[in-house]
Amino acid sequence: MSGKNFKMLSNPFNLQNPVTVQILGICSALAVTVKLKPAIVMGLSVIVVTAFSNLVISWMRNSIPPRIRIIVQLVVVATMVILVDQVLRAFVYDVSKQLSVYVGLIITNCIIMGRLEAFAMGNKPWPSFIDGIGNGIGYAVILIVVATVRELFGSGTLLGFKIVPQAFFDAGYVNNGMMIMPTMALILVGVIIWIQRSYFKQLNEKE
Amino acid sequence: MRNFSNTYIYTFSIVMVVIVALLLSLAAMQLKPFQDKNIEVEKKQNILASVHINSTPVDAVDLYSKYITESFVLNNKGEKLEGTDAFTIDLKSELSKPASQRLLPVFVGTLDNGSKAYVVPLRGKGLWGPIWGYISLQPDMNTIYGTIFDHQGETPGLGAEITMDWFEKPFEGKTIFKDSTEFVSVKVLKGGAPDGDPHAVDGISGGTITSKALEAMLDTCLVQYKTYFLNNRQ
Numbered sequence: 001m002s003g004k005n006f007k008m009l010s011n012p013f014n015l016q017n018p019v020t021v022q023i024l025g026i027c028s029a030l031a032v033t034v035k036l037k038p039a040i041v042m043g044l045s046v047i048v049v050t051a052f053s054n055l056v057i058s059w060m061r062n063s064i065p066p067r068i069r070i071i072v073q074l075v076v077v078a079t080m081v082i083l084v085d086q087v088l089r090a091f092v093y094d095v096s097k098q099l100s101v102y103v104g105l106i107i108t109n110c111i112i113m114g115r116l117e118a119f120a121m122g123n124k125p126w127p128s129f130i131d132g133i134g135n136g137i138g139y140a141v142i143l144i145v146v147a148t149v150r151e152l153f154g155s156g157t158l159l160g161f162k163i164v165p166q167a168f169f170d171a172g173y174v175n176n177g178m179m180i181m182p183t184m185a186l187i188l189v190g191v192i193i194w195i196q197r198s199y200f201k202q203l204n205e206k207e
Numbered sequence: 208m209r210n211f212s213n214t215y216i217y218t219f220s221i222v223m224v225v226i227v228a229l230l231l232s233l234a235a236m237q238l239k240p241f242q243d244k245n246i247e248v249e250k251k252q253n254i255l256a257s258v259h260i261n262s263t264p265v266d267a268v269d270l271y272s273k274y275i276t277e278s279f280v281l282n283n284k285g286e287k288l289e290g291t292d293a294f295t296i297d298l299k300s301e302l303s304k305p306a307s308q309r310l311l312p313v314f315v316g317t318l319d320n321g322s323k324a325y326v327v328p329l330r331g332k333g334l335w336g337p338i339w340g341y342i343s344l345q346p347d348m349n350t351i352y353g354t355i356f357d358h359q360g361e362t363p364g365l366g367a368e369i370t371m372d373w374f375e376k377p378f379e380g381k382t383i384f385k386d387s388t389e390f391v392s393v394k395v396l397k398g399g400a401p402d403g404d405p406h407a408v409d410g411i412s413g414g415t416i417t418s419k420a421l422e423a424m425l426d427t428c429l430v431q432y433k434t435y436f437l438n439n440r441q
Contacts, residue, residue, distance in 0.1 A: 065219060066211075068219075072219075082234075086235060087238065089245070090245070093242075093249070
């Protein structure tokens with residue numbers, strides 16, 4: 001993989017992160033991060049959908065009539081999402097029940113439409129595919145970080161396994177009920193943005 | 208930017224839609240057997256849970272054939288009907304028929320200690336969408352042995368609490384007949400049930416509409432079996 005392509009893959013992890021820098025896809029980031037497992041599955045689903053819609057749209061980009069391009073993009077994204085939803089229902093039924101409507105709502109996830117418009121419409125298929133994976137991972141990373149904190153402090157477990165020892169509970173420790181609420185996810189995303197911006201000064205707006 | 212003729216745009220859309228439709232229907236058909244299997248396993252897990260047998264998606268089918276020893280279909284006069292598999296009955300469509308034409312499934316669980324439990328499916332309307340569940344009765348056809356409830360979209364933390372142990376557990380040991388003949392079902396009371404009331408449990412604070420919907424579901428679903436219960440108590 002060339003240096004340029006690698007940069008395209010790794011940029012969205014940090015300086016171009018879709019969630020913390022571009023503030024896209026916040027809605028689902030709040031909704032599916034109570035437990036780690038749905039967050040991971042949601043992250044994977046978004047990676048698959050962004051990567052393949054970018055690929056398909058980029059491949060068709062010269063034959064798409066500009067006047068109906070948004071409709072075409074929506075059709076492609078919706079097709080991908082329905083396929084992902086069907087596969088989840090067939091093979092990871094319990095997770096697909098937890099994700100419920102949010103898989104369907106990937107269709108409206110701004111990250112995907114944003115990447116299609118900004119990147120796939122003007123670039124070759126392979127770089128677009130890489131860009132899609134990069135942005136999908138950038139989204140998934142934030143989901144996983146938020147979900148790890150929320151599950152650990154909200155339920156005392158990770159991926160369903162008990163992490164906080166029983167002795168703590170016997171000594172009077174209690175799970176933080178706030179962590180279960182979507183509000184806390186928003187606060188956590190805020191904290192991540194804060195840390196990121198104080199560490200990478202170039203993200204701060206000019207005074 | 209290239210200019211596209213209207214004919215091109217129409218052809219492009221039509222071809223695209225046809226390809227997408229083919230792709231999606233193919234995927235749906237190929238994956239249907241797996242999805243149906245998941246739904247069947249979940250139903251078996253729910254029926255098992257209502258007689259206090261924990262199962263995982265892996266062992267549910269085996270446990271079901273071990274513990275659920277019999278199932279049959281009744282009409283609302285309590286007579287057994289032949290020729291229909293109780294497991295395949297769709298409660299939603301049954302409830303939309305007139306009462307006298309409904310097919311009423313019963314599942315009989317034989318427990319480790321040899322005693323029996325009679326499982327009846329439930330379905331009703333919650334605040335935001337359907338709620339459903341299973342309730343099992345002891346052989347006296349009066350005392351509740353176990354319950355399990357589920358929902359599609361009740362409010363998390365409020366109505367959605369019907370799936371929690373603290374809500375389901377108090378149903379156990381309640382009775383659905385008063386003075387052994389008058390059907391009263393079980394009430395879900397706002398503000399809490401009085402101590403020792405055999406026909407009521409605590410409602411959910413902030414989840415009153417779901418609580419009342421659940422009470423109505425118990426009443427409408429159980430009353431259909433009244434004749435059968437009265438004639439077959441042991």
